[in-house]
Amino acid sequence: MCLSNIYRASDNQLLMDNTARIEVRDGTVILRDLFGRVLKVPGQIASVDLENNIVVLQTEDCEK
Numbered sequence: 001m002c003l004s005n006i007y008r009a010s011d012n013q014l015l016m017d018n019t020a021r022i023e024v025r026d027g028t029v030i031l032r033d034l035f036g037r038v039l040k041v042p043g044q045i046a047s048v049d050l051e052n053n054i055v056v057l058q059t060e061d062c063e064k
Contacts, residue, residue, distance in 0.1 A: 002053060003033075003053060004019045004055050006019050006041075006057060007057070008056075008057055009046045009058045009059070010058075010059075015031070015041060016033055016037075017033070019055070020032055022055065024044070024045065027042060027043070028041065029057055029059070043057050043059025045057060045058075
């Protein structure tokens with residue numbers, strides 16, 4: 001199973017670990033972790049490192 005850690009680009013803050021699903025809708029990145037927790041982050045995907053399971057988002061705010 002490949003799960004990713006999601007970081008905010010501006011300060012390298014970990015937003016979510018064990019991320020199993022990522023969706024992008026209307027300027028919002030929707031993250032769902034292994035346990036079903038959902039985090040909606042206004043912004044966009046800045047980079048994806050598949051080898052190290054790291055995703056970086058360009059954003060400033062988060063909504064649970």
